[in-house]
Amino acid sequence: MTQNTEPNSGRRRIWSRYYSTFIDVPAGPDWRERTRAAMGAVGGIALTGLLCAIMVGSGLSHPLLVAPMGASAVLLFAVPASPLAQPWAIIGGNTICALVGITILHIAPVTWLAAPLAVGGAIIAMSLMRCLHPPGGAVALATALGGAGGASALYSFAFTHVGLNSLLLVIVGLLFHRYSGHSYPHRVPAAPSSHATADVVPLDRVGVDAADVDEAVAAYGEVLDVSTQDLHALFKDAELRASGRRHGDLTAGDIMSRDIISINGAAGVSEAAALLYERGLLSLPVIDSAGRVEGVITPLDLGREGALAHHIASDPLLAGPSTPVAALIRPLSEGQRHEILVVDEALRLRGMVTQTDLIAALAAAA
Structure with a gap:
């Protein structure tokens, strides 16, 4: 009996993996x-239709909304980080494609020819204008098919x-x-240089850099619905998480100094400078x-106005005693602060x- 069930089980796993490629659940928001x-899309479509009715009227020749706006709303509100959902992609892409569809309608008024030419021309035009x-x-397809009661045949429709x-x-x-x-x-957002120089922050000087990501995407050979800047940020974050896993x-x-010299907030600035x-x-x-922390004074702070x-x-920068060392790497490597107070x-x-302390701990772990 066992020999008969194992092949069936293996085939089920193979088919399960095959069908899972059609129903892929991407990582994303809750x-x-x-x-x-969804509520944003509801409001977006409703307000767009209302404003269009006020501005240009409504009717067969003046539709409140062009149907593809529903798809644009999905991208705009559900995946706002996508390069395909940025303002120029939506405004430029839709308008340019309308112009392409209208042009094809005038050149090839036969439906079976106009439809494929409009879609193909739209892809080329959007690629050239960087508004995919x-x-x-x-x-493009709707305008080439002559929708909106014939209004789409006019270039003004675009x-x-x-x-x-x-x-x-x-x-x-x-x-x-x-x-x-x-x-x-x-x-x-790019991590700023702490001294307003052209140097990138230390974390970006090692490991995967932006040029590596650009080359990898080019070699991948597929159009990805994510910018190389986002990929770079994700890779750097993944590196830090992997570092945290390595350091257990x-x-x-574990690594903090405990005998800390501090000063009461009511003490004078001269006393702080002397210390x-x-x-x-x-x-x-x-x-x-x-004993509660009010702030931290560095030599640069001595130039500020104040008596106390x-x-x-x-x-x-504050952390708890149980904060993982890996979580301290980014804030201490960006150059904004040289210390984290543990409270x-x-x-x-x-x-x-x-x-x-951090360098010594990482060196010992390595």
Whole structure:
């Protein structure tokens, strides 16, 4: 009996893997975010239609909405980070494709010929204009087929209907994503150089860099629905996570200095300066009478206006004793701060991790 069931089980696994390629569940946001995207699309389409009705009227020759706007809304609200969902892709792609469809309609008024030429021409035009947008193919097809009661045969249709729909939809999307906290138009914030120089941050000087990602994408040979900047950011984050896995259970509490020289926030600035210079310190934590952290003073902070230590203190980077060492790598390598103060739940100072401590810990782990 066992010999008969094992081949069947193997075949089921093979078919399961085969069919899973058709129903792939991509990694992405949770249902709360998906519901928010759906509500954004509802508002986007409703407001776009309403504004178009006010601006150009409605009717067979003046449709409120061009049907492919539904597909544009899916991209705009559900995957706002996609290069295919950026403002120029939506506005430029849809409008240019409408112009292509209208041109094909005039050149080849036969449906069976106009339809494929419009879609193919739309792909070429969008690629040349760097505004690839999948719904644009539907726009080109619809105009080439002479929809909207014949209005799509007029070149003005590309601007007064398709272009206007696209513009209004993008404006609603901009407002929606600003309210919801998304970055739109999508951009990957570059880590600034701490000294305003041309050098990239230390983490970007080793491992995978932007040029490696560009070359890998070019060699891959497929169009990916993600920018190389996003891929680079994902790879760097994955490197840090892999580093955390390699370093196991090592925490901030394991590598921190415990005998910390600090100063009360009510002390004078002159006393803070004396401590820094006499003890050769780069960082001086500022605490209140209960031992809670109020800030940190560095030699650069001594030039600030103020009579008391807490007046000139900078905002510190904080971590808990159980914070993984890997989580300290990025903040301490970006050059903004040279130390992380380790505090308990009540923000009382328990220790400090400096760049030197981190280097020593990573070297020992290696």
